[in-house]
Amino acid sequence: xxxxxxxxxxxxxxxxxxLPPRPxxxxxxxxxxxxxxxxxxxxxxxxxxxSAASYGIARRIAQAPPQPGRxxxxxxxxxxxxxxLALLRYGYRGAPFAxxxxxxxxxxxxxxxxxxxxDTYSGALRLPHRPVDFAVYVAYFPKMAAGPIERPQxxxxxxxxxxxxxxxxxxxxxxxxxxxxxxxxVLADLLAARLPTAALAAxxxxxxxxxxxxxxxxxxxxxxxxxxxxxxxxGVSALFGIELSRNFxxxxxxxxxxxxxxxxxxxFSHWLRDYVYLPASRALLRRDLSRGNLANLFVPPLVxxxxxxxxxxxxxxxxxxxxxxxxxxxxxxxxxxxxxxxxGAALPAWRRRIGVAIVFSxxxxxxxxxxxxxxxxxxxxxxxxxxPMGELPDxxxxxxxxxxxxxxxxxxxxxxxxxxxxxxxPARAALLALAVLLWCAASAATPPRPFVxxxx
Amino acid sequence: xxTSGTWRVSVAALRTPAMxxxxxAVGLALAEMAARRPGMREVLGTxxxxxxxxxxxxxxxxxxxxxxxxxxxxxxxxxxxxxxxVDPAVLDGRYLSLTGRDLHCFNFGVAGMTAGAAxxxxxxxxxxxxxxLLLYVVSARDVGESVDGxxxxxxxWVRYQLGSFSSxxxxxxxxxAFRYYLLYRQWLEPSxxxxxxxxxxxxxxxxxxxxxxxxxAPEVWAHAVGFYSEIAREPPSPSELAGYARVLxxxxxxxxxxxxxxPAHERLRRWARRSTRFYGEAMRRMRDEARRRxxxxxxxxTWRVVPADGWSDFVHLDGAGATSFSEWLATRLAxxxxxxxxx
Numbered sequence: 001x002x003x004x005x006x007x008x009x010x011x012x013x014x015x016x017x018x019l020p021p022r023p024x025x026x027x028x029x030x031x032x033x034x035x036x037x038x039x040x041x042x043x044x045x046x047x048x049x050x051s052a053a054s055y056g057i058a059r060r061i062a063q064a065p066p067q068p069g070r071x072x073x074x075x076x077x078x079x080x081x082x083x084x085l086a087l088l089r090y091g092y093r094g095a096p097f098a099x100x101x102x103x104x105x106x107x108x109x110x111x112x113x114x115x116x117x118x119d120t121y122s123g124a125l126r127l128p129h130r131p132v133d134f135a136v137y138v139a140y141f142p143k144m145a146a147g148p149i150e151r152p153q154x155x156x157x158x159x160x161x162x163x164x165x166x167x168x169x170x171x172x173x174x175x176x177x178x179x180x181x182x183x184x185x186v187l188a189d190l191l192a193a194r195l196p197t198a199a200l201a202a203x204x205x206x207x208x209x210x211x212x213x214x215x216x217x218x219x220x221x222x223x224x225x226x227x228x229x230x231x232x233x234x235g236v237s238a239l240f241g242i243e244l245s246r247n248f249x250x251x252x253x254x255x256x257x258x259x260x261x262x263x264x265x266x267x268f269s270h271w272l273r274d275y276v277y278l279p280a281s282r283a284l285l286r287r288d289l290s291r292g293n294l295a296n297l298f299v300p301p302l303v304x305x306x307x308x309x310x311x312x313x314x315x316x317x318x319x320x321x322x323x324x325x326x327x328x329x330x331x332x333x334x335x336x337x338x339x340x341x342x343x344g345a346a347l348p349a350w351r352r353r354i355g356v357a358i359v360f361s362x363x364x365x366x367x368x369x370x371x372x373x374x375x376x377x378x379x380x381x382x383x384x385x386x387x388p389m390g391e392l393p394d395x396x397x398x399x400x401x402x403x404x405x406x407x408x409x410x411x412x413x414x415x416x417x418x419x420x421x422x423x424x425x426p427a428r429a430a431l432l433a434l435a436v437l438l439w440c441a442a443s444a445a446t447p448p449r450p451f452v453x454x455x456x
Numbered sequence: 457x458x459t460s461g462t463w464r465v466s467v468a469a470l471r472t473p474a475m476x477x478x479x480x481a482v483g484l485a486l487a488e489m490a491a492r493r494p495g496m497r498e499v500l501g502t503x504x505x506x507x508x509x510x511x512x513x514x515x516x517x518x519x520x521x522x523x524x525x526x527x528x529x530x531x532x533x534x535x536x537x538x539x540x541x542v543d544p545a546v547l548d549g550r551y552l553s554l555t556g557r558d559l560h561c562f563n564f565g566v567a568g569m570t571a572g573a574a575x576x577x578x579x580x581x582x583x584x585x586x587x588x589l590l591l592y593v594v595s596a597r598d599v600g601e602s603v604d605g606x607x608x609x610x611x612x613w614v615r616y617q618l619g620s621f622s623s624x625x626x627x628x629x630x631x632x633a634f635r636y637y638l639l640y641r642q643w644l645e646p647s648x649x650x651x652x653x654x655x656x657x658x659x660x661x662x663x664x665x666x667x668x669x670x671x672x673a674p675e676v677w678a679h680a681v682g683f684y685s686e687i688a689r690e691p692p693s694p695s696e697l698a699g700y701a702r703v704l705x706x707x708x709x710x711x712x713x714x715x716x717x718x719p720a721h722e723r724l725r726r727w728a729r730r731s732t733r734f735y736g737e738a739m740r741r742m743r744d745e746a747r748r749r750x751x752x753x754x755x756x757x758t759w760r761v762v763p764a765d766g767w768s769d770f771v772h773l774d775g776a777g778a779t780s781f782s783e784w785l786a787t788r789l790a791x792x793x794x795x796x797x798x799x
Contacts, residue, residue: 017463024462164462167469174473194644241462396644429475436480444624445641 002448008035013239017165025159028136028240035141040104043088047109050084051138053077054113055131058120062127070121077117085110090314105144107311111271112138116152118275125152133159142237146229146453148247148267155242163241173238175418178435179407180231184451185442186435188224191217191400193446196393200372203380207390211380213397218371219364220401222452223251226265229451231417246417250408255347255355257328260363269308277304297337301329312370317377321369328362484633491632503635504642505628507611511539512566512577518662519585522562528585530561533578533703534593536664537718539565541593541773543782544661550786559789561591563662566608571598573608575699580617582706590711591785592703595718595771596728596738599696600687609699665775666768680724680770688734692741700742704749714789715746715753719781721770722759754788756781 012031016024037044057077061070088106116134119125129137137155165173195217199206206214230247237244245267254260261269277300284296302323309322347355365384368377411417420428490496497503502517504510522528532542544561551559564581566573571594578590608614616625627634658664707713717739720728728735746753761784766777773781 017461019461021462162462164464166464167466170465170469171472190644399644425472425475426479429472430479432472432476433480433483436476437483441637441641445644 016240025132025136029132032139032141043104047139051135053080055134058117061120074117074121078114081110081114108147108149109138111149119152129156142233143244146451148230148245149271150245158242165241169238171421172418173235175421176231176235180228181439182435183224183228185448186438187400187404188221188228189446189449190442192221203383207388208384209390209392211384213393215364219367220404224404225452250412252360253356253412254359255352257332257359260359272304272308276307297333298330302326317369317374320374321366324366487633488631491636500636504638505613506638507608509566512608515564515566515662519562523585526560528562528587529559530589531581531587532563532591533574534565535569536567537595537771538593539563539664540666541778541781543663543778546779546782547786550783551790554790571696572699575702576609576614578703578706582711587711590713592715593718594715594742596735597687599692599700599738601690601693666772676769688732692738701745704751707751713751715751717755719756719758719762721767724770
């Protein structure tokens with residue numbers, strides 16, 4: 001299957017780069033729809049109809065007279081998208097993370113169509129766009145299965161420009177794909193197959209250290225799996241001359257919860273920030289601009305993170321996970337009232353490190369609620385607090401986490417995710433040779449697993 | 457490389473991947489040379505062949521070492537009851553004292569090995585070492601349908617040895633570096649971490665002396681009965697019986713096969729006779745097959761051979777039990793199978 005996908009990609013690329021710019025867009029749309037139909041043909045009508053309806057509604061918003069017509073069209077469009085998302089997601093399955101998903105990408109493309117509607121309404125987006133451009137924005141195949149969630153301005157602008165692939169862009173694309181494959185095949189899949197996941201399934205029979213190992217390990221699996229996917233998607237897209245947004249920026253080095261959400265699933269958290277958090281905050285500030293506006297302190301972070309939880313699944317444990325993150329953000333905002341950050345002043349290293357430790361520990365602790373139903377999550381937390389300590393896990397598990405941290409450290413240190421491109425050629429070539437060897441070895445040791453967020 | 461349209465990539469972009477290919481090729485060649493150095497085994501340990509049983513791989517390595525020092529006259533195959541039951545040092549010594557002739561035996565018992573796996577493994581051992589005697593220690597569990605033994609017969613190297621080509625089998629056979637890579641892969645497997653510790657202490661001749669001796673307490677009995685009841689739920693497996701027949705088919709002018717019923721504690725034996733039809737049925741079919749192929753099938757008078765305190769549990773012998781059983785086997789070989797053991 002992977003070989004077939006790779007061959008199809010090569011054919012798509014060769015034809016794409018032989019076409020003039022405008023037909024290239026039509027070709028991209030054809031390839032994207034074919035890709036979608038290949039994976040989930042029965043949901044293709046939903047993608048096409050929702051795209052067509054959203055495009056029509058956006059034009060209505062752009063043409064409608066000022067309030068209240070525009071607003072009515074906007075909310076109609078949002079309701080249509082949310083309704084479709086709810087219908088498809090919850091009509092076909094209940095438990096996310098439990099199995100390969102039946103509904104391909106609806107959680108991602110519906111957010112993009114909503115962003116298009118919101119930006120049209122706010123005037124940030126100047127219409128009209130050609131229907132085919134809009135359709136490619138929604139259905140573009142590298143980002144279809146699990147994002148990144150693109151914003152219309154930057155994506156549509158690239159469709160209007162020349163999409164040149166030169167040596168530099170090819171190098172960047174290849175590096176992103178190589179980093180992504182390494183994260184997925186060598187780090188995420190190998191670690192996932194070796195984690196004591198049974199500990200989470202039966203917490204009563206597990207000791208504390210085993211549970212901690214399973215939770216920490218799963219955090220690395222989730223991160224490398226999702227970041228690996230995004231990196232591959234961005235690399236593949238760059239081969240078509242289209243840059244997709246960055247989705248991860250070394251989240252385990254976040255020193256505050258705000259920082260975490262600027263590093264973890266960035267395109268989604270920025271979507272939430274721009275279309276949930278900021279509108280809610282603005283609405284509350286319009287009523288009361290004072291620092292003591294308690295509603296503004298509590299409501300926007302909580303609502304935003306509850307929406308984040310709901311997007312992951314309509315269940316109590318997802319709301320609990322989102323709600324806990326909302327509480328962390330509220331606590332941080334309260335702390336900032338007491339100790340306001342000095343503009344421009346860098347945090348002392350020790351405070352930064354303590355922040356990193358707190359954010360990492362709490363987000364891993366909270367991850368339990370994302371993974372397990374509420375009662376089971378409670379049992380795990382209770383066991384973590386009161387169970388027997390148990391034996392230290394085998395140090396060999398570190399072999400899967402240290403390279404992930406090294407990769408992050410290299411990227412954070414140089415401020416560039418394709419840092420390896422600046423290495424001398426022999427060093428780059430040696431690293432590539434090692435990576436190829438590791439991909440082969442890893443795929444032979446553990447058959448590649450579906451991406452965690454695949455088709456979410 | 458094209459420089460027209462939107463694809464404007466020059467040939468220079470190929471330099472890094474080309475250099476990577478060269479580095480990869482040189483690196484692999486150097487690794488192969490290093491892996492073939494004689495001292496590497498002491499440094500890195502016994503290389504792997506990618507089988508699901510580390511015990512099997514250690515036995516293969518042990519036999520290879522053994523064959524480099526001594527002629528391989530006789531190989532004992534079977535599961536852990538064979539590995540912990542036959543001490544080649546005792547057997548060889550007793551045989552020498554009885555006949556005045558040397559006999560060099562290697563115990564190739566592998567924990568969990570079923571008859572299906574034994575058929576494939578014994579074929580390879582006979583092809584490679586041409587022993588004059590192949591002693592197959594069997595128990596009824598070896599032909600059970602639900603026995604969860606290591607699937608040695610589906611290991612690529614085993615299949616390759618038996619004539620079924622696979623790239624992994626070929627690599628294992630021809631690349632020392634690949635075998636060390638497989639060892640590294642095994643080293644990373646959590647399931648192998650516990651097993652590795654339990655298989656230390658095998659002698660140069662493959663014998664594993666029981667390190668623990670369980671009191672034959674009610675819970676040990678309950679465990680044994682539970683385990684063997686589970687096996688007895690289904691009739692003997694046709695594929696396992698075919699593996700058994702495959703071992704017997706190795707009997708010929710060059711190699712004589714003798715089947716020996718594995719010792720089992722008398723209490724377990726009585727329970728099996730009374731409570732299940734499976735054990736009687738399995739042993740009867742194995743005996744019949746041996747008779748049909750004119751292969752000797754020796755039953756062990758356990759109550760006479762194994763002392764009361766000679767058990768590690770209800771099916772495995774401890775050191776004293778293994779000594780008694782090996783002496784009995786040597787005596788039997790000297791008196792009943794003398795022709796096959798004569799040089």
